[in-house]
Amino acid sequence: MSIKLRYRRLAVIAISATLALGAVSPAWADGSPSVAASSLGTVAIASSSYFELKQIHVLPDQSGKLATFTVTIHNDGVSELQFIDYWVRLKNKSGNQFSAHLLPADKEKNRVAPGSTLDLTFYATVNSSTNLQDLVVQFIKWDFSQANFESVLGEVAVPDNFTDVTPVDGAASLTVNGIDLKASIKKFIKNKNEKYYVPTVYLTLENVGSHTVTLPSYLFSIRTPEGLMYPLEAKGVKDLKINPKESKEIQLSGSIPVAVQADNWQLVVAEPITDLKLNVAVAALQLPAVSQGDAGSIGKEYSFTNEDGVYTMQLNGLHRLPWEDQDILTADLTLSNKGADSLPLPNLTGYFLLDDAVKIDAKLVQTSKVIGLSAGDAMNLQLAGKVPYTYAFSQIKLVLQEKEGDPSASGTTGDAGGGSGTGADVLEFSTQNELQAIPYVSMGQSYTSEEIGRKAKYIVRNVSTYEDKTNTMFSAMVEVTNLEKRFTNVSKLVANFRSPDGTVFPASIAEVTNKISPSGKALLNVWAVVPKGFTTDQLSLLLGEAVTDGKLSEGDKAVPDAYVNPVAFWLPEEKRDIKPQLTDVELFPYKLNIHKIGTAIENSTFTLKFDYELTKEKLTEINTEGHNLLLVFEDGGGEKRFERKFEFKDFDVINGDSTADEDTKIRLGEREDFKISIADAGLIFKTQFLKQYTLSVYDEFQGQRKLLASQKADWFITTD
DSSP states (O other), rough: OOOHHHHHHHHHHHHHOOOOOOOEEEEEEEEOOEEEEEEEEEEEEETEEEEEEEEEEEEETTTTEEEEEEEEEOSSSSSOOEEEEEEEEEEEEOOOOOOEEGGGGGOOOEOOTTEEEEEEEEEEETTTTTOOOEEEEEEEEEEETTTTTTEEEEEOOOTTTTSSSSTTOOOOOEEOOOOOOEEEEEEEEEOOOOEEEEEHHHEEEOOOOSSSOOOOOEEEEEOTTOEEEEEEEESSSSOOEEEEOOOEEEEOOOOOEEEEOOOOEEEEEEEEEETTTTTEEEEEHHHHHHOOOSSSSOOOEEEEEEEEEEEEEEEEEEEEEEEETTEEEEEEEEEEEEESSSOOOOEEEEEEEETTEEEOEEEEEESSSOOOOTTEEEEEEEEEEEETOOOOSSEEEEEEESSSOOHHHTTTTSTTTSOOOEEEEEEEEEEOOOOOOOEEEEEOOEEOOOOOOEEEEEEEEEEEEEEESOOOOEEEEEEEEESSSOOOOOOOOEEEETTTTOEEEEEEOOOOOOOOOOOOOEEEEEEEEEEOOOOOOOOOEEEEEEEEEEOOOTTTTTTSSSEEEEEEOOOOOOOOOOOOOSEEEEETTEEEEEEEEEEEETEEEEEEEEEEEEEEEETTEEOOOEEEEEEEEEEETEEEEEEEEEEEEGGTTTOOOTTTTTOOOEEEEEEEEEEEEEEEEGGGGGGGGGGEEEEEEEEEEEEEEEEEEEEEETOOOOOO
C-alpha cells in the first residue's frame, strides 16, 4: 500500500474517532469595552489559503452549554483543497479539550475549489463553567512525518473583550442557503401584569443578497443575565419570503415571570436541527431600551362610575388565538371593587377597533362564578372577537361600554354576548398591537386555574403516536384535578396542537361527563390527525376554556364558537420503548400484567391461555371511547396468526361481578387461566413446525395502533 493511500486512510480513521472541536459561550458586558465581530481570527494553510474562525454562539443545554461556531476555508490558490487533510481542535487555556461534531448538512462537504470558500459549522457540548474567554481553537494538518501524525498550523484565542452579542443599534448577520440577511431590532416594548412581564420585540430582517430567501423555522427566545431562556412566539414567519434588498418586520412576543431580573435581556435566534433534536444558535442581539407605549394600555388600573358606584378595570393582556380559518382576538380583564360596599355586576359589552378603521364586534365572557362584587373583591372577564387569520394590523383599541337596562337581569352575567357596541363608552384602552404570547407551562409542570367555582390543576401526563398505513394520530393525555371542595364538572375545553413555525392542528377531546370528586382526577384524551411523516417532537398543546354564544360552554349540546384563558404546554418526550415482557404495561390510567402464558391444541381447537392482573389509578375518571387493548399472536414460522380486541370501556367491571362476561372480556382485577380459543382443524398436523411464537400488546385508538410490549415464547410450554 502506498504511503499516500495509507495516510488518507489513517486520516479518515482519525477524523471518525476524534472529532475534537471547540466552542465558545457568550460574555455579558461588565463595563469593559466589548468587541462584536463575526470573525475571531485567521490561520494560514499556505501562502494563498487560510482558515477563518467566526460566528461563535452558545445556548443552554441539558448537559451544560451547547456551543456552535463556523470555520470558513479560503482557497485563493490554483489547486483544490481537501478538508480531510486538516482538522480543528478546541481546548481551554488549561489544556482540556471538548469534543464536537459537524452539523448534518456539512458532513459531506470536503473539497474547496480554487478561488472559492467553504463554510463548516460545528456543535459541541461544553461544561457550564466554561466561558468564552477560556477557549483556544487550534488548526492542524495531518503529517505522518511527525510522531503524533500532525502539525499545528496555528491557533486562535478568544479575546478577553469578545462577545457574540450584537450591540444595540447594530445588525446581526444571518446566512440562509448562502444568502446573507441582516437582523436588527426596531423596537422593544415591555409591559407587566401581576405574574408576568409581557415583552414584544419588533425584529427587522433585510435581504442583502441577490436572490429571494425563505426564512427557516427559526426559534426566538429572550435570554436573561442569569442565562435563563424564555421562548417567544413569532407572528407571520411561516414560509416568509424576503426578496433581494427587501426588509420584513416580524413581531415576537412572550411572557416572563416577574421574579426574573428585568434588565439587560438579549434576543437569541436559533435553528432547530431535527435530526439531532438540538437547537443551534445563529445570532444574539442586545435588546434596546424599552419604547414608551401609549397611555391607558396593559397593566394599569382605571376607574369608571355608574349609578351603583365606582368600579376599577385593568387590561391584563391581549391574545390572538387560532380558530379554524380565523383568529380570535381576546382581551383579559380584571374588574375590581375597591370600595367599602358591595356592588352589582355592571352590564358591560365592548368592541375592538383596528388601526382606527376596522371595528370588530366582541362578546364579553364572565369566567368566574359570581353574581356580585363584595368590598375588595375582583373577577375575571374576557372580551372575544374574530378576525381573518391573514389580517394584519398595527394598532388595536379596546372600547368598553355599559348597556342600558337592569344589570341583574341581563348584565355581565346575562347578555354577555351583546357585542354590538351600542352602549355608552366607559373605558378605552389603546396599544400598538402589543399582543402577548400565550403563557407556556414547562414539561412536567402543572397549570392551576384559580377561577372561582372552577379551581382545577392541569398537567400533561404523556403523549402517544398511533399509526396505520396512511394516517398518524397524535395524542396527549391531560390530567385535571378538582381543587374545589364540592363535586364539579370538568370545564369544557378547546384544544390545538401547534408547531414552532405556527402550524396549527385542531384537536378533539374525549370529554369526561361525570362530576369529579374533591381532589379527584379526570383524564382527558386530546388528539389530532397529523400528516404522515410530520415531526411531532416539538409540538405544543394549546388549551382554552370553551365559549358558546358569549358564555362558558356547558352541557353536551353546547357547541363552542370561541375560547378564552389560553395556556400552552410544552409536551413531554414520547415513550417509544417496547417492553420485551408483558409486565407493567402502561395503558394509562390502567396497568396490565400478563404471565403464565401457554398454548395448546386439542379437539381441533387452538387455545391461548394466560394469567393477568389489570389495575387502575384510584379516583380517576376517563372517557375510554375509541380505545382498545389489542392482543396479537404470531407464530414465528407463519403457521398461525390472530388478533383479539378488548374494549377499555369493559375494564371497569370487576371480576366476580355477576354482570361480567369473564369468558370473553378482560376486567379490572386478577384472573387465572384466561382463555382465547379458536377452531383450527388443520393446526394439529403442523405441530412439527411450531417452535416459537410472539404475543404482543397494542394500544389501539380510533383504528390506529401503538405497540407497547412484545414477548416471545415456546409452543406448548407455559412461561413464568
